[in-house]
Amino acid sequence: MQRKYLLLPLLLLLAACSPNTPPLTNSTLSNDEPVVRKHPKNIILMIGDGMGLTQITAGLYKNGNKLNLEKFPIVGLQKSYSGDNLVTDSAAGATAFSAGVKTYNGAIGVRMDSTAVKTILEEAEERGMATGMIATSTIVHATPAAFIAHVKSRNDYEDIAADFLKTNIDFFVGGGKSYFDKRKDGRDLIGELRSKNYFVSSTDEEDLTKVAVDFNRNFAFFTADADPAPVSKGRDYLTPATKLATLFLEKKSDKGFFLMVEGSQIDWGGHGNNSDYIISEMIDFDKAIGAALDFAKEDGETLIVITADHETGGYAINTGSTMDNIIPGFTTKSHTAVLIPVFAYGPGSELFGGIYENTAIYDKMRLAFGF
Numbered sequence: 001m002q003r004k005y006l007l008l009p010l011l012l013l014l015a016a017c018s019p020n021t022p023p024l025t026n027s028t029l030s031n032d033e034p035v036v037r038k039h040p041k042n043i044i045l046m047i048g049d050g051m052g053l054t055q056i057t058a059g060l061y062k063n064g065n066k067l068n069l070e071k072f073p074i075v076g077l078q079k080s081y082s083g084d085n086l087v088t089d090s091a092a093g094a095t096a097f098s099a100g101v102k103t104y105n106g107a108i109g110v111r112m113d114s115t116a117v118k119t120i121l122e123e124a125e126e127r128g129m130a131t132g133m134i135a136t137s138t139i140v141h142a143t144p145a146a147f148i149a150h151v152k153s154r155n156d157y158e159d160i161a162a163d164f165l166k167t168n169i170d171f172f173v174g175g176g177k178s179y180f181d182k183r184k185d186g187r188d189l190i191g192e193l194r195s196k197n198y199f200v201s202s203t204d205e206e207d208l209t210k211v212a213v214d215f216n217r218n219f220a221f222f223t224a225d226a227d228p229a230p231v232s233k234g235r236d237y238l239t240p241a242t243k244l245a246t247l248f249l250e251k252k253s254d255k256g257f258f259l260m261v262e263g264s265q266i267d268w269g270g271h272g273n274n275s276d277y278i279i280s281e282m283i284d285f286d287k288a289i290g291a292a293l294d295f296a297k298e299d300g301e302t303l304i305v306i307t308a309d310h311e312t313g314g315y316a317i318n319t320g321s322t323m324d325n326i327i328p329g330f331t332t333k334s335h336t337a338v339l340i341p342v343f344a345y346g347p348g349s350e351l352f353g354g355i356y357e358n359t360a361i362y363d364k365m366r367l368a369f370g371f
């Protein structure tokens with residue numbers, strides 16, 4: 001017992017001596033965490049990749065000064081830094097949400113020491129709940145990957161795709177079909193999915209909105225061989241996929257569901273320092289938020305949590321701008337470390353006010369579910 005008391009000042013001293021190394025935090029729930037008034041049956045976690053406050057603001061003004069995000073009664077802020085960098089990447093950011101650990105940039109569902117850490121999607125599955133993911137990037141890209149795969153590097157796309165087969169995820173929609181059927185190891189993951197009772201289709205074969213959905217099978221739909229197009233070049237599936245996912249997952253299990261929806265390309269607009277790209281992707285993401293909100297209002301048992309992994313671009317709205325004409329500024333082509341907003345609606349939403357670590361998103365979702 002004595003040893004613990006000696007360790008604490010030593011740890012504090014170490015933390016104070018290394019300002020570039022953020023302290024590792026696993027337990028991010030404070031002792032005075034509010035009690036959940038009513039547990040949600042379902043959680044929809046929506047991640048706008050690279051969606052900082054300026055991205056939201058620019059989308060809001062260019063959308064006629066309104067966004068569905070304004071309908072969320074609870075707003076908080078989270079600290080996005082990773083286990084090895086004040087400026088996180090999407091892999092470490094998503095692993096914080098999916099598994100509650102601060103890990104190194106590039107890590108997919110693994111801790112600082114590269115060991116696998118169980119994700120909330122896997123925990124939901126173990127409890128017999130339905131699970132789903134939607135992305136406007138490839139489905140093996142860092143954000144969705146961190147909920148389902150456990151690999152040392154976000155670039156191991158084929159390994160990430162193979163990890164989908166180790167789960168029973170009920171529903172997924174996104175790009176990256178080639179990581180499933182044109183692989184270096186020769187495996188045909190599409191065939192393997194079908195033999196696991198998945199319905200598998202793609203935009204090459206049919207329109208997502210016209211698919212005859214079989215609720216007795218799992219559902220996989222590929223929106224591109226590689227990266228899906230930007231919304232400005234005709235991509236329009238995020239809202240219909242979100243609607244379909246909620247209907248599908250609700251039917252799939254009477255124990256509830258966990259759904260992750262990513263607006264992936266807000267980040268890519270930021271990397272390109274392209275304000276119009278950011279804004280069109282932000283507005284597209286907000287439409288999907290509207291669809292999720294319609295479901296949650298009707299359902300009454302669904303918690304929606306919306307946040308971002310980090311901000312991208314050091315994006316600013318400069319002097320001389322009007323609501324119709326945003327004059328952008330950027331400080332970087334990379335990510336930044338600003339605090340990131342969190343929006344919550346539905347049973348359990350009261351947990352999400354205040355300022356907390358990004359890992360607390362995971363802790364709070366588990367608390368809300370009653371895990």
Ligand SMILES: [Zn+2]
Nearest residue numbers: 050090267312
């Ligand atoms: Zn990025």
